[in-house]
Amino acid sequence: MSNKMIWRCDLEPQHRYFAAAVQDAINRVLPTGRYILASEVAAFEKEFAGYCGCRFAVGTANATDALTLSLVALGVGAGDEVISTPYTAIPTVSAIVDSGATPVFVDIRPDTFLMDLDQVAAAITPRTKAIMPVHIFGNVVDIDELRRVCGEIPIIEDASQAHGATLRGSKAGAFGDMGVFSFYPTKNLGAYGDGGIVVTDNPVHAERLRKLRMYGMVDKDHIEFHGVNSRLDELQAAILRVKLPVLDDMNRRRRDIAARYENELHAGSFTFQAIPSEVVSNHHVFVARYHGNREALIAHLDSLGIQTNIYYPVPLHLQEATRNLGYQPGDYPVAEQLCEEALALTMYPELEPSVLDMVVGAINAYEASMCQVSSNLSLPTSP
Numbered sequence: 148m149s150n151k152m153i154w155r156c157d158l159e160p161q162h163r164y165f166a167a168a169v170q171d172a173i174n175r176v177l178p179t180g181r182y183i184l185a186s187e188v189a190a191f192e193k194e195f196a197g198y199c200g201c202r203f204a205v206g207t208a209n210a211t212d213a214l215t216l217s218l219v220a221l222g223v224g225a226g227d228e229v230i231s232t233p234y235t236a237i238p239t240v241s242a243i244v245d246s247g248a249t250p251v252f253v254d255i256r257p258d259t260f261l262m263d264l265d266q267v268a269a270a271i272t273p274r275t276k277a278i279m280p281v282h283i284f285g286n287v288v289d290i291d292e293l294r295r296v297c298g299e300i301p302i303i304e305d306a307s308q309a310h311g312a313t314l315r316g317s318k319a320g321a322f323g324d325m326g327v328f329s330f331y332p333t334k335n336l337g338a339y340g341d342g343g344i345v346v347t348d349n350p351v352h353a354e355r356l357r358k359l360r361m362y363g364m365v366d367k368d369h370i371e372f373h374g375v376n377s378r379l380d381e382l383q384a385a386i387l388r389v390k391l392p393v394l395d396d397m398n399r400r401r402r403d404i405a406a407r408y409e410n411e412l413h414a415g416s417f418t419f420q421a422i423p424s425e426v427v428s429n430h431h432v433f434v435a436r437y438h439g440n441r442e443a444l445i446a447h448l449d450s451l452g453i454q455t456n457i458y459y460p461v462p463l464h465l466q467e468a469t470r471n472l473g474y475q476p477g478d479y480p481v482a483e484q485l486c487e488e489a490l491a492l493t494m495y496p497e498l499e500p501s502v503l504d505m506v507v508g509a510i511n512a513y514e515a516s517m518c519q520v521s522s523n524l525s526l527p528t529s530p
Contacts, residue, residue, distance in 0.1 A: 153493055153502055156333045156453045160497035165389055169339075172385035182381045191384040192344070194391060198311075199318045199326065200345040203353035206379025207360050210307045210329030215243030216377065217303045217325045217345050218277060220355040223248050227276040231305075232262045233464040233474075234482040237282040238329075239305050240463050246331075250472065252464050258421035259363035260434070261288050263481070267296045277301045281310035282319050285335070285429035286422055287326065289314065292324035303327060307343075308431040310335040311398045315425045320346050330379075330387060335401070335429050337393050338383040342374070366461040396497035401430040404498055408433060411507050411516035417490075433494040434458050439517060441490055449514050453506055456491040 188206050205214040225247040229387030233252045243250040278297050280288040289417040302323030303436035309319035331343035347353055409419050418436040420430045445455050457516025462482040463476035478522045493506050
């Protein structure tokens, strides 16, 4: 085993690959003296909207703000409810709370890890003002089917993990009323800091979002309504423009890595996230259900210098921050069970085959040893 740590996500190889082009982009921006909402942000918004197949894109300081401002743009506020899933990162729910609304959860499917659309209708009340499905790990919720369930209720896709993932040939984020992406450094399209964006085909939503991210200003002297300061940075936009043209290539590499895990890991030890035939996942994170002692496997891999992560240790309905909502253990059993079993393995597009060999080999060797121990324990004793 290599003495070098094998990280679950290693950004250093990607930095090496893009270093010269990124430096050129930075050098292009700095001499202009224009660092806020200038030409790089405008160009990236246009390019990313086109990539997603949408008419408009509005950059923000981060994806949490993008989710919050999307809700605010729809008029969601105090007394309203927003339906989402308890199996996601906290920003999904933070945005709902920050808008003034109350999150209402529905459970996930055990195979796809996505919102169970069969449960959505029962969660809708007269106070439901939006639905926020999550394209978890790059798998894509069937928004067309969700639309048939929820009717005219606005849909905001949390596509923070789904850059370039597709459903029936169309990009995630382009199906609902608005789609939100994160450019956190570890995302498939990652900045060198925070950043987010909203895509939409609705010009009214786009215009309101532009004002909301800039204090509610119409121009420098007139403020139409109360907004916030949440702008995608000009330098980050320039960096993202460098990476966007090769995003699909990086996603293909991720799918190749995922295929190797699914084909080569010890049979019976894992159940992999089911990707529907109409979906092409970007495999933002490779998460599978592990059917053994998860903590023991994590400790073993850690001893070999192989990092893993758990997504997510605690479902959102059981977090201390959501205690006021009154949820109890057992309310969303599928999400709770997945949190007990989920394990994320090394995944990034620059992962070298030889390093992937080490990860797969280490897991399979461990599983073989566990099988041998189990076999020895089950042998009959001599009379």
